[in-house]
Amino acid sequence: MKHVLIIGSGLSGLTCAIELAENGIHSTLVSPYPSERAQSVMAAGGINAALGSDDSTSLHIEDTLKSSGNIAGREAVTGLCSAGPGIVRRLEELGVVFSRNENGDVALRAFGGQSRNRTAYAGASSGKQIMTALIREARKYECLDIINRLLGRQFHSALIEDGKCYGALLYNEKECKMETVYADAVVIASGGQNVLFGKTTGSMQCDGYVAAKLYEQGARLKNLEFIQYHPTTVETPQKRMLISEAARGEGGRLYYMDGDRRVYFMEEKYGERGNLMSRDIVSKCVYDAPSQVYLDIAFLGKKLINSRLSEVAELCSKYADIDVTKESIPVYPSVHFFMGGLAVSRDHKTSIDNLYAVGECASMYHGANRLGGNSLLAAIYSGQVAAKAICGLQESTDRPDFGEYISAQERVLEERLASKSRFSAVYVRHEIAKLLNDCLGITRNAEKLTEGIQSVDYYISISDKLIYDSDVSPYIGYSLRPMLLLARAILTSALERRETRGAHIREDYPESDSEFALCSVCDYKDGEHRISYVNEDEL
Ligand SMILES: Cc1cc2nc3c(=O)[nH]c(=O)nc-3n(C[C@H](O)[C@H](O)[C@H](O)COP(=O)(O)OP(=O)(O)OC[C@H]3O[C@@H](n4cnc5c(N)ncnc54)[C@H](O)[C@@H]3O)c2cc1C
Incomplete structure (x- = not known):
C-alpha cells in the first residue's frame, strides 16, 4: 500500500495529509510539536479569494504577478488564484466561520497591493480557525489509521540515491536516537527560515534546516534573495510582533512627526490607498522615513477595533503597554516571510524524484514579493496539488540498501552526544x-x-x-x-x-x-x- 512521509504538520502538511487520505493513501505526519502550535495558527489577517462582485480571478492573477515583480509564473499563479473561491467554500464546509458583510456574504477586507477587497477573514483568528477545522478533519483519518502522527521528531536527512528519495531519517528528541521511515514519496512542509535570521515575526519552530539539509543533499533552491520585510511590527525582547496588514486594511494610517505636524507620508506619496501599497514599497518608505513611524488606528473607534482588530489591541496592550484606542503604535519593518525556498515544478516536485515541497518552504507563486493573504491560499493549494501528483506515482518496489548511510549517521550522533x-x-x-x-x-x-x-x-x-x-x-x-x-x-x-x-x-x-x-x-x-x-x- 502506498505510504507518504510528510515533514511538518502546519497548514500545508495537514492539507496534503487530508487530500491523500481522501484518496485512500496512508501518510505519516512528522513534527516536533502538535499542529495546534504551528506557525499557521498565528495568521490573523485572512486568505485571498476573488469572491467580490467587482472582482475576478483575472484581477487576482494580475495583482499577484505585479506584486511578484513580474517573475512569478503566469500558469502557476493562474492555478493558485483560480482555486481561491473553491478553497474558501471548502473551508466553510469544514466549519470555518468566516466573517460576513451586511448582505450575509463572506466579508472581504482590503490588503496591500490588491486592486479589490479580496481577503476573507474569520474575526481576528483566521489561521486558528482554519487550522482547527483541518485538525478536526485529519482526526477522522487518524482514527482509521490512515494518517499517523509522529510528534517530538525533527527531520535529520533524506534517504536519496540516484536522484530519487526513498524516505528520511528522523531525530527522536526525547530518546536521543535516529529513526528511519521509508516511503513512496516524501513531502516537505516545514515552513520558512525564521531562526536563520534570529528575531522575525514567525515561529521559532521554522529554522530553515530542512531546506538547508536537502540543499546539501542536492536539492535545488530558488529565489532566496527575496525576503519579505513586513512594514508594521512591534519590537519585544523575544521576537517581532506582527501588526497585521488588516489594521491598514480597515483604515489605519502611517505617519511620522515633523515638529508638531503629522506627516502621512504614504498618502502624500501614493494617494488615498498609499497605506495599502505592497509590502516591499511600504517597508522601504518606513525605513527611509526621517523619524520614528507610527500607525494610528485609534480614530477607527473602539467598536471596530474590538470586532475586527482585537488581536492587534491585545498584542499591543500585552507586549508594548499601548492602548490602541487612545495611542498610536510605534512600528518597525522586520523579516516576515521567505519568497525563496525549495525549487519545485508545477506539481510541487523538487529537483529530486519522489520528493515534494509545499507551503512556505517551497518557492512558488510569490516571485519577488508576496501579497498578504496569498500565503494561506498557497499553503492549502500546494498541499492539494502535491497530493494529487502523488496519487499518480507508482509504489516503490526497488528500494536500495541505506544501511551503511544510516549507521554512519548514528555513529556521528553518538560521537556528538559523547x-x-x-x-x-x-x-x-x-x-x-x-x-x-x-x-x-x-x-x-x-x-x-x-x-x-x-x-x-x-x-x-x-x-x-x-x-x-x-x-x-x-x-x-x-x-x-x-x-x-x-x-x-x-x-x-x-x-x-x-x-x-x-x-x-x-x-x-x-x-x-x-x-x-x-x-x-x-x-x-x-x-x-x-x-x-x-x-x-x-x-
Ligand atoms: C504572525 C504571522 C501572521 C501571518 N498572517 C498571515 C495571513 O493573515 N494570511 C496569509 O496568507 N499568511 C499569513 N502569514 C504567513 C502564513 O501564516 C504562513 O506562510 C503559512 O501559515 C505557512 O504554512 P506552512 O504549512 O508552510 O508552515 P507552518 O505552519 O510554519 O508549519 C511548519 C511545520 O513544520 C514543522 N517543522 C519545522 N522544522 C521541522 C523539522 N526540522 N523537522 C520536522 N518538522 C519541522 C513545524 O513544527 C510545523 O509543524 C502570517 C505569518 C506570520 C508569522
Whole structure:
C-alpha cells in the first residue's frame, strides 16, 4: 500500500495529509510539536479569494504577478488564484466561520497591493480557525489509521540515491536516537527560515534546516534573495510582533512627526490607498522615513477595533503597554516571510524524484514579493496539488540498501552526544543571524554581501570542528553546517542579482534590469554554489 512521509504538520502538511487520505493513501505526519502550535495558527489577517462582485480571478492573477515583480509564473499563479473561491467554500464546509458583510456574504477586507477587497477573514483568528477545522478533519483519518502522527521528531536527512528519495531519517528528541521511515514519496512542509535570521515575526519552530539539509543533499533552491520585510511590527525582547496588514486594511494610517505636524507620508506619496501599497514599497518608505513611524488606528473607534482588530489591541496592550484606542503604535519593518525556498515544478516536485515541497518552504507563486493573504491560499493549494501528483506515482518496489548511510549517521550522533566541545554552535547561530540581518536588510550592496560571504565561508571551513554545546540538543549541532550553506546560498543569490526588484533593493543597482526578469535558482555541487535564472513555469 502506498505510504507518504510528510515533514511538518502546519497548514500545508495537514492539507496534503487530508487530500491523500481522501484518496485512500496512508501518510505519516512528522513534527516536533502538535499542529495546534504551528506557525499557521498565528495568521490573523485572512486568505485571498476573488469572491467580490467587482472582482475576478483575472484581477487576482494580475495583482499577484505585479506584486511578484513580474517573475512569478503566469500558469502557476493562474492555478493558485483560480482555486481561491473553491478553497474558501471548502473551508466553510469544514466549519470555518468566516466573517460576513451586511448582505450575509463572506466579508472581504482590503490588503496591500490588491486592486479589490479580496481577503476573507474569520474575526481576528483566521489561521486558528482554519487550522482547527483541518485538525478536526485529519482526526477522522487518524482514527482509521490512515494518517499517523509522529510528534517530538525533527527531520535529520533524506534517504536519496540516484536522484530519487526513498524516505528520511528522523531525530527522536526525547530518546536521543535516529529513526528511519521509508516511503513512496516524501513531502516537505516545514515552513520558512525564521531562526536563520534570529528575531522575525514567525515561529521559532521554522529554522530553515530542512531546506538547508536537502540543499546539501542536492536539492535545488530558488529565489532566496527575496525576503519579505513586513512594514508594521512591534519590537519585544523575544521576537517581532506582527501588526497585521488588516489594521491598514480597515483604515489605519502611517505617519511620522515633523515638529508638531503629522506627516502621512504614504498618502502624500501614493494617494488615498498609499497605506495599502505592497509590502516591499511600504517597508522601504518606513525605513527611509526621517523619524520614528507610527500607525494610528485609534480614530477607527473602539467598536471596530474590538470586532475586527482585537488581536492587534491585545498584542499591543500585552507586549508594548499601548492602548490602541487612545495611542498610536510605534512600528518597525522586520523579516516576515521567505519568497525563496525549495525549487519545485508545477506539481510541487523538487529537483529530486519522489520528493515534494509545499507551503512556505517551497518557492512558488510569490516571485519577488508576496501579497498578504496569498500565503494561506498557497499553503492549502500546494498541499492539494502535491497530493494529487502523488496519487499518480507508482509504489516503490526497488528500494536500495541505506544501511551503511544510516549507521554512519548514528555513529556521528553518538560521537556528538559523547563529546564536550568548547565551541558553541548556539553562538555561531547568533552570529550568523546578526550577519544576515546586517547584509540582507531592506537595502543591500555588493560590499556588504561580499563581506558576509567571507564570514560565512570562514564558519563553513571550520564547521567540521564545531561539534555542539553539550548542554543543548544535538539538533543544534548537526543542523549548523547545512544552515551555514543555506546562509551562503542566500547571500550569493543576493549578490548575483545585480538589480532592484520587489523585496530585493540594491543600493548599487537601484533600477530593475530586464535581463534579471526571471527566478534565480541555486545548486550546490562539488562545494560550489551555482546561480542560474529560469522561468518559473518551465521548472
Ligand atoms: C504572525 C504571522 C501572521 C501571518 N498572517 C498571515 C495571513 O493573515 N494570511 C496569509 O496568507 N499568511 C499569513 N502569514 C504567513 C502564513 O501564516 C504562513 O506562510 C503559512 O501559515 C505557512 O504554512 P506552512 O504549512 O508552510 O508552515 P507552518 O505552519 O510554519 O508549519 C511548519 C511545520 O513544520 C514543522 N517543522 C519545522 N522544522 C521541522 C523539522 N526540522 N523537522 C520536522 N518538522 C519541522 C513545524 O513544527 C510545523 O509543524 C502570517 C505569518 C506570520 C508569522
